[in-house]
Amino acid sequence: MGAITAIVSKKNENVAKTAVTMLKMLKHKSTETFGLASPTTATIRKTIEDLQDKDPNSPVLIGHVFSKILTSDKPQPIKLDNGTFVFEGRIYSLNTEFSSVEFTAEKLNQNLENAEALIKDFEGDFAFAMAESGRLTAGRDSLGLYPLYYGENTDLSALASKRKALWEIGIKEVHSFPPGHLAVVDKYGFKFKPAKTLVHAKTKQITMQAATKKLSGLLQRSVKQRVSGLKEVAVAFSGGLDSTIIAFLAKKLGVEVHLISVSLKDQPEIEHAKKAAEALNLPLHIHLYSEKAVEEVLPKVLWLIEDANPVKTSIGIPVFWTAKEASDMGFRVMLAGQGADELFGGYKRYLNDYLRYGEESVQKTIFNDIAGMYENNFERDTKICNFHNVELRLPFATY
Structure with a gap:
């Protein structure tokens, strides 16, 4: 997958060189084209050097780094009647x-106000930005599945799919763009507006039979949406309940x-994966790694996740290996079970919370964990998979 950038000068100065610097930081091994657009012009080139020669001379610019996943994917930016647009x-x-x-x-071409409807009405993992005269409009999906960051200094306001693109241009304080929000960005900075955000709803009492039926229908629909149009798909597989259900439903849909499965050598979980794969009657590809391999991959993972948190890093390493193996096998889409433990109380700390503080407390804890998954899980895993040009899709993570 690709990446996006957007930048506004607070001093009405040309930001072309700064925008190109950001695009350079987003480049990776599968990059095919680079795009840069002002509110009135859009340019796409195969190399960043060719793009540098096409200075749009504008205080408002958006950029795109393109890597194809599906045959229908096309380079950007896209020219609109009253602006330009990038979407990832x-x-x-x-x-x-x-x-x-x-x-x-086309929806935005009809009415730029449809940017809010894009977040409200569409299911997906995405971020986008539009360049208009004197300002940007940007947005992110309601759960924050696709990474997007923002920041500003005395000269600039900017957004990018990776923190390092903002750090590189002198923006020190970088924040995750709030999921389900729109932002209007101009020379005065950022103005955020909620479009579709998570709400802690009241608990409803229903029977186990009704809950099972409802949950089954929602999950089947989610998997169907995420494999629609695909002939084949990889599944990050542990042999646990979450990945097993996803694999079963994808198989049932004819994909x-x-x-x-990846693991360190001599670990018992591989036997669980083998038994589950046998029960599913699906091919299992096992890849075992040594402790030395952990040391070797650690710097790469830290560079990709842009966070030195040891827990995030330890989880990121097997994600890196799984995405690498999927890419090496020729897969461009991978399903995974992230989000299920938060949704269904799968962590022991939820039980401890319940026993110590009661039902209301654990409900609040679970909701806060779900609301924070974009920073704790989704951004990390998506950036790692993007590096390998593998699109991560998470059926449990749906609004």
């Missing part, structure tokens, strides 16, 4: 017309499913 991620719809970037661009 995926909209999920059983109607392929509604899931295309071109369809989204060729390949299970990928």
Whole structure:
């Protein structure tokens, strides 16, 4: 997958060189094209050097680094009647017309106010930015599945798919763009507006049978949306309940499913994965690593996740290995079970919370964990998979 940038000068100065610097920081091994657009012009080139020669001379610019996942993916930015547009991620719809970037661009062409509707009405993992005269409009999906960061200093306001693109241009304080929000960005800075955000709803009492039926329907629909149009898909597979259910449902939908398990050598979990794969009657690809391999991959993972948190890093290493193996096998889309433990109280700390403080407390803890998954899990895993040009799709993480 690719990445986006957006930048506004607070002093009405040309920001072309700064925008190119940001694009350089977003480049990776699978990058095919670079794009840069002012509110009135859009340029796409195969190399960053060629793009540097096309100075748009504008205080408002958006950029795109393109890596193809699906055959329908196309380089950007896209020219609108009253601006330009970049979009990264995926909209999920059983109607392929509604899931295309071109369809989204056309909706914005009809009315720029449709940017809010894009967040409210569409299911997906995405971030976008529009360049208009004197300002930017940017947004992020309601759960924050696709990474987007923002920051400002005395000269600039900017956004990017990676923190390092903002650090590189002198923005020291970088923040995660709030999920489900729109932002209008001009020479005065950022103005955020909620469009579709998580709300802690009241608990409803229903029967186990009704809950099972409802949950089954929602999960089947989510998996169906995420494999629609695919002939094959990889599944990050542990042999646990979450990844096993996802693999089972994907197989049931007629997609060729390949299970990928990674582990350190001589660990018992691989036997669990083998038994689960056998029960599913699906091919399992096992890749074992040494402790030395952990030391070797650690700097790469730290560079990708842009966070020195030891817990995030320890989780990021097997994600890196799994995405690498999926990419080496030729897969461009990988399903995984992230989000299930938070949704269904799968961590022991929830039980401890319940026993110590009661039902209301654990409900609040679970909600806060779900609301914080974008910073704790999604951004890390998506950036790692993007490095390997593998699109991560998470059926449990749906609004």
